[in-house]
Amino acid sequence: MLCSQDSSQAARCLCASDILSCTAAGLERVPAEMPVSAVTLDLSHNQIEKLEGGAFEGLYRLETLRLAHNLLTAVQPGAFRNTSGTLLQHLDLSSNQLRVLEPHYFQDLPGLKELLLFNNRIVRVESRALAGLSSLRKAYLSHNLLTDFPFFSIQEHNYPHLSMLDLSSNRLPKLPLEDISKLPLSVQSGLYLHNNSLVCDCSMYTLLLHWEQRGFASVTEFRQEHTCLAYGIKRVRFFRNDRYSETCNLTAMIGLLKLQNSSVSVKAGEPVVLHCVTTLSGQHVTFLWVSPTQEYVAPPGNNDSLKMFTNGSLKIVAARAEDSGIYWCIAQDLQRQRNETREVNVTVVPHPGHELHESFNTGFTTLLGCVVSLVLVLMYLYLTPCRCPPCRKASAPATATSSKGNEAGAGSAQSSILTPTPPASTEGPGRKVSTNKHVVFLEPIKEQQNGRLRAGPVQRAGETDSIMSVFSDTPIISP
Template sequence: MHKLLPDQLVWMWLRKLLMLVELFALANTSSHTHSCPSVCICASDLLSCVNQSLQQVPAVLPPTVVILDISHNNLCLLHNNWLSALPRLLDLRISHNQIKNLSAKALHNATQLKHLDLSSNHLETIKKHFFEQLVSLEELLLYNNNIMHVDGHAFTHLSSIRKIYLSCNLLTSFSFSSMQNFSHPHLRTLDLSSNNFSLIPTEEVMALPAYLKNGLYLHNNPLTCDCSLYNMFLHWADCGFSSVEDFKEDHTCLVLGKPRAFVKVLNRHNNFENCPLTNGVFSELHLRVLVGKSLIIPCNSSLHEESINYVWISSRYEFIKYPGNNNQSLKIHSNGSLEIKEAQPWNSGIYLCIAINKRLNHNTTYEVNVTVHYPKYEGEPFKTGLTTLLGCVVSLILVLMYLYLTPCCCCNCRKKSATPSPPYECSAKSSILSTTPPATDGPNRKTSSNKHVVFLEPIKEVQNGKIKQVDPNAKNPKVLQPKPDSESISSVFSDLPIMSL
């Protein structure tokens, strides 16, 4: 028998090893293929079981699934720990089913889940244990259910949540105070529209951070009209919050709670003209600082107890805590004030101070609008007010020159002005301007020569030795006839010194 060389033995063992690896891969692939439910579609990391009239979730699911879609079925119950076989699951869609309740551990073992869609089901209550294990969840869809109550701690463990949709339900109240602490630092959208809210706790809502109020949707609710509600929405509109700007016409309220007497809250021509504008929680401090200078912003909180912790949220949504702050340009002092060192233009924006009293489990917020600007140059042009004043002075001088320094057109003006004109002479050169108003009645009425206001004397004509008023609407009005008495003035400026050319 021919002996194999050592090199040949090595190659033979390598070929056998490769064959074993191939057989193992084929077996593993076949097992994955058989684990895909027959009523579903498996494509890479996607498993779709949409609209298959399923009454329960398939027992065997491929462990490589990242996106699982079992919407539009007849599911009524989700078993405990059914997600333990899907360690890579990121997206779970269970909308349009018949789910009324969730068991204690129905969503356990889904610590990597980021998107959960439970919309269009029959959920009635959101309990505390529903989402306790979903620490990585970012988007939660619960709209179009029959939810009447949400536990105040239902979202406490959702530390990564960004969006919560609760619209089109039957909610009459909501624990806004549970959103005031830092358990939801990334929450930007809270949709509570189209529910049954009749009253909104404005003090709790206004204590929320500004970035959350920007995405707090409360439209299409049967709210009862009051001044606090009007002031809150008006303040949001002035701040340009998206929750108001996107649905401005849908923010309505009911006068005295009557369904037929509803008004648009943000319409300027409504029934809120007599509401006083409050200065409490709706006020906002506006500070200005030059580029490169330092600014200290006080935290004017209503809490003055000793056990107070201060946290600031910068205009760039950075959390600044005391003590221990990594941002070298922002520093919190022991009294809660925030110092901006060497301010730059990107430091402009709204800063939010939150004072937390852990002993009383209470907190308040305070907003400050900071503007960082460059210094103005000294060579600044004239201001508008100074320019307008200068123009008025020049105009006044020109008017005085026109009234008092108008030159005479003839050399013998003074002599002619002393001689009264013939009583009935019709002269085109006679002026129709007089320094006095036209005489009304009485021949003995004397004119005042110290008046310099020009009046237009009405045109008169003489008929049968009497002066007759000429109709101004006549087609061919005649030229004004001068007065025959010696007190008439033939020129507008005859009482002033005449300057001959």
């Protein structure tokens, strides 16, 4: 077994735990015997020309297989049979000489997540070449010789996890836009098509423009590298040649233009293009836009903030908060006496940093307001001056006769407020006594000061408990 025998191959390989590395070992074929405990196998930078059936048999723990920079021209049926199967997640076949991806190449790898095939000589991908890769997340096929790709074979139920398909730097002359528009959005956002041999086409221009508006990384990260061949001789950049795009008749791509929702969001300071979708076509069709401020916009635009093309598209050069609102497009065919309208709701979203700053200011202002209100309430309760008359000395117990004579007296009425023991009878007309409470609560006394009852004579000056008990059930409510 490799790494356990004194052989020329073993001397050029390195075993470390569950890693077997035979890079630049001069191998012309996959070694016959390898440790079954290998999780990572690196056979890159060798002269291996083909993968034979059962080449990795017995490697039931294999998760990563690297075969980059070899001379591979074919993968025979069953090459990955009896390997780890669902465990193998990373397969690197880049920088080889593969020409056609056959359906049997990857049929025994249902757990594969990442497939690297860039820098080969691939001219064709069979429609079922990736059919068995139900766990596939990323596929790299850039820097090949592809002139076509079976987009129709990529459906969401077959590849639910696919989020990147790199077809850049190939020789694709034209894109099947109908098939591409049916791809799941997760695939469209990760579909890289820059540096191809595309012929300039209005429908393709519209699709890429739509992807840019939605912020797809496949366009925004390689914006300057999206080029096409105009008029058969001149290579131009998609997003820097407004003169060419003005000649596009976007009405021919109504089905594709439906991808643009009636509501469009754009970050502040960034450009956005609004399309006028209509069934009208011909040289007699004219377009007009109405902004949210009831301003009429016609080609070439009104000012530096709004630019309009002859094909009916309206470009907001640098979106501002005041640009938010409903935009109306009016298409008119004067010869046939027909007109159509379309509305687009534009929302300008502030940058995350600005939004965070605003929310911080709002929260700080609210907190400061609460603190000030609480301080004012406390000052009102404890620092408001109260000029109370001097307390009278406790008088001797009165007789029943004198009590009746003074039943309307104010002193006895107010002193009952602070008396811990309720009296046995009503002390005055209209004044109620509750025998179910520890403290007697009387009806409000008309004489007030600053909204508080003016304290009356205390019957027993030493009893502070009775004063606290009066306010113990009264909540303090701050505004």
